[in-house]
Amino acid sequence: EVQLVESGGGLVQPGGSLRLSCAVSGISFSDHYMDWVRQAPGKGLEWVGRCRDKTNSYTTEYAASVKGRFTISRDDSKNSLHLQMDSLKTEDTAVYYCVRVGRTYYLDSWGQGALVTVSS
Amino acid sequence: DIQMTQSPSSLSASVGDRVTITCRASQGINNNLDWFQQKPGKAPKTLIYAASSLQSGVPSKFSGSGSGTDFTLTISNLQPEDFATYYCRQYSSYPVTFGGGTKVEIK
Numbered sequence: 001e002v003q004l005v006e007s008g009g010g011l012v013q014p015g016g017s018l019r020l021s022c023a024v025s026g027i028s029f030s031d032h033y034m035d036w037v038r039q040a041p042g043k044g045l046e047w048v049g050r051c052r053d054k055t056n057s058y059t060t061e062y063a064a065s066v067k068g069r070f071t072i073s074r075d076d077s078k079n080s081l082h083l084q085m086d087s088l089k090t091e092d093t094a095v096y097y098c099v100r101v102g103r104t105y106y107l108d109s110w111g112q113g114a115l116v117t118v119s120s
Numbered sequence: 121d122i123q124m125t126q127s128p129s130s131l132s133a134s135v136g137d138r139v140t141i142t143c144r145a146s147q148g149i150n151n152n153l154d155w156f157q158q159k160p161g162k163a164p165k166t167l168i169y170a171a172s173s174l175q176s177g178v179p180s181k182f183s184g185s186g187s188g189t190d191f192t193l194t195i196s197n198l199q200p201e202d203f204a205t206y207y208c209r210q211y212s213s214y215p216v217t218f219g220g221g222t223k224v225e226i227k
Contacts, residue, residue, distance in 0.1 A: 035216075037164075044207065044218055044219075044220050044221045045156070045158075045164065045207055045209070045218040045221075046218065047209075047215060047216040047217065047218065050216075061214050061215070063215050064215065097163055097164070102169065104169065104170060105152065105211045106154045106166065106169030106170065106211065107154060107156075107166055107169075107209070108166060108169075108175070110163040110164055110165070110166070111163065112163050113163055
């Protein structure tokens with residue numbers, strides 16, 4: 001069974017940090033790029049960033065709204081993806097989805113999402 | 121950044137109807153576009169990739185077309201389980217961008 005399971009969400013104060021993880025099972029992980037996509041309450045989908053595979057040196061891309069504050073990493077030995085979120089703002093409140101990127105760059109498998117709430 | 125404009129933002133339709141949703145890119149993206157369905161409280165589900173290729177397991181009532189800047193998602197024989205919000209996404213260049221969504225409601 002294909003599973004992408006996010007964890008680590010919760011309530012954090014503005015300026016704080018949080019680390020999300022995504023455990024992937026039932027599908028190939030190490031040879032795929034991985035994305036994070038978020039959705040603020042009642043809003044549409046927003047791409048957060050990408051981590052490429054080992055062949056592409058695990059390089060990353062970020063949306064302008066999170067660049068310099070968020071860091072994506074992965075551990076292929078544990079089939080896991082991470083999102084380190086620092087200097088959090090209230091506008092970062094959202095459900096964060098871990099998504100596998102298919103061979104031709106489309107999004108082929110989604111996690112169930114983790115809620116991050118940034119509030120004082 | 122490439123802007124993705126979806127229309128309409130919402131529509132009302134009846135069971136059995138055929139509906140078409142449009143997505144327009146602010147510049148050419150070849151066929152680097154996918155479509156997603158999202159139901160309330162659930163993760164999105166990929167329907168179409170490369171503008172017109174059906175994702176495995178997705179029924180053929182969903183179809184996509186287009187290339188360059190103009191794309192459409194068509195849903196035939198609308199059923200109760202199809203009432204949801206639909207999004208397009210371009211992956212031609214960074215940053216990857218989504219359309220604003222189209223909510224399909226029951227008339």
